[in-house]
Amino acid sequence: MEGHWDLPGLSVVSEGVLLISKRCSLQNYYLPARCAPSLLGAEGYFDAVMASPELPEPRFIEVGYVDDQQFVRFDSARASPRMEPRAAWVERMDREEPGCWERNTRRNKANAKGSRAGLRILRGYFNQSEGGVHTLQRLFGCEVSPELTFKRGFFQFAYDGQDYLALDTETSTWTAAVPQALNTKRNWEADRSIAERDKAYLEQECVMWVRKYLEMGKETLQRADPPYTRVTRHTASNGEVTLRCRAQDFYPADISLTWLRDGEEQLQDMEFIETRPAGDGTFQKWASVAVTSGQEEKFTCRVQHEGLPEPLTLKWGHPPHSKRPEGGLGGGGRGVIIAGVVIWRKKNSGGQGWEGVLREQAPWRSWLPLPHSLSFCPQVLSFPSKGLSAGP
Known part of the structure; x- marks a missing residue:
């Protein structure tokens, strides 16, 4: 990302992977090796929708990460799409709060419809035909201080690998990265509740979930495996x-x-x-x-x-340090989650199939901590009800 779109601790590398630093803010580096250790956190969700001639309909995927570990996933291409646990520690959610997975399945099915509609609208804004590969990405997240209080939040959209629109959380307004995004900016700013809802999520609920996840998955998340x-x-x-x-x-x-x-x-x-x-x-x-x-x-x-x-x-010629682990995760480190929904930055597929594009562009890390809990079931932001259109 460049200019306004550089986010502290976040960069985009050649594979199209979004990276969020969990220790401190470095504009263009994934590993803040020179930063003093601090406990930050984030809860993260990655949303991706792609339209391709190979697909009967645009495919929508959401993947949630906690402290570098995938913990939930939704894929509209499955025979029976549903929000699925991807980590053992999160499987008990439905026991703690019955209906948790079903509610998030319904929400993601609605998000899939909303993002597909957004994709169609944006093709019109950019005067593009029905053919070809097109992607819409959404990322929202938050970062907390070492004291586990809210530090900053971000909410962004990208289209076909280019920045499109971002929320300015200080003014609750939207910043257009390209002229075509002015249509969406005007539409959403006509209803201030859209920005206010998203800001409230970033500053409150997003921050709230990390602490719960860190406690739930502490044996996996709070560990340190030596190299x-x-x-x-x-x-x-x-x-x-x-x-x-x-x-x-x-x-x-x-x-x-x-x-x-x-x-x-x-x-x-x-x-x-x-x-x-x-x-x-x-x-x-x-x-x-x-x-x-x-x-x-x-x-x-x-x-x-x-x-x-x-x-x-x-030194060269000296035996390697540390034994390779025999399996298992072990250890005890620190956690972070980025709260968000992303739709990944599209890399030129170079003629690859859809699966190849997905593998190269899938995100793999995110983080963030929370203070107290409203609800045990993770809540994923819905796609704005007004979509991306310019009309009322």
Whole structure:
């Protein structure tokens, strides 16, 4: 995101994945390694609707995340679409509050209809034909302070991978990112209850749910798995030597990998990948540095992670640090949720099928804490009843 659309602690990477930092605000980084630890939180929902010639009707998906972990999911393409628990700790919700899952299933079915209607309206605004692949995304969320009080909220829409509209929570008005969004802005600002409802959700209910989720899923969410780390050496065809510092099997995702030469940081000369999910609830990352052959011993990799009692210092040719876990999640860390509904930023599908686009664009993390509970059943915001049209 750029300009007005940069949100503290949130960035969009090449795969189209929305990343929300759980420690502090860095505009363009997923891992705030230089930030002091603090307990933040968020409850997050990701909504995605895509129209494609391959599909009989636009497919709507919602995925909820708590502290990097998926905990609920809805997919309109299933034979019998319903809001489903995706984590063991959330399955008891229906016992605590009967009808919870059914209510959220009905709400998501309504959201699917609303977002499909929005997709049709936006195609008209942008003078697009019925064919082709089009996406509508919605993201709303909140961030809390270390004291678990509301800090900021955000509510955004994107269309075909481009920012479209965002809520200014201070003024309860909508900011249009493109001229076509002025239609929706005028419509929604004519009814102030839309912005006021969304703002109230972000500042109150969103913040309220995290604490409940952190308590419910504390054995999974409040843990710290240390990284399995090692250094490897690679020689390119031109003879250039690279040392790569690898970390994997760690949780939570925040980690710092720094190369040093004779004790001095080599930040300008480092290359790295953003932290990535491993698919098993843990994460992985690497950082590399080019070296002169024969000078490898001058270089060390420093690894910092909250699962480690102290930072690790690694060298090439030395055995890896930490044993790879035998399975299970273990540990005890900190939690966050982003409250929200997203409709993901669309990456050029390059001729891929629908499933390929979904895999590349699916979000995988979100967070946030709450003070007290109104209702045990998570409430998902409905699509605005006025849709995206310009009329009354």
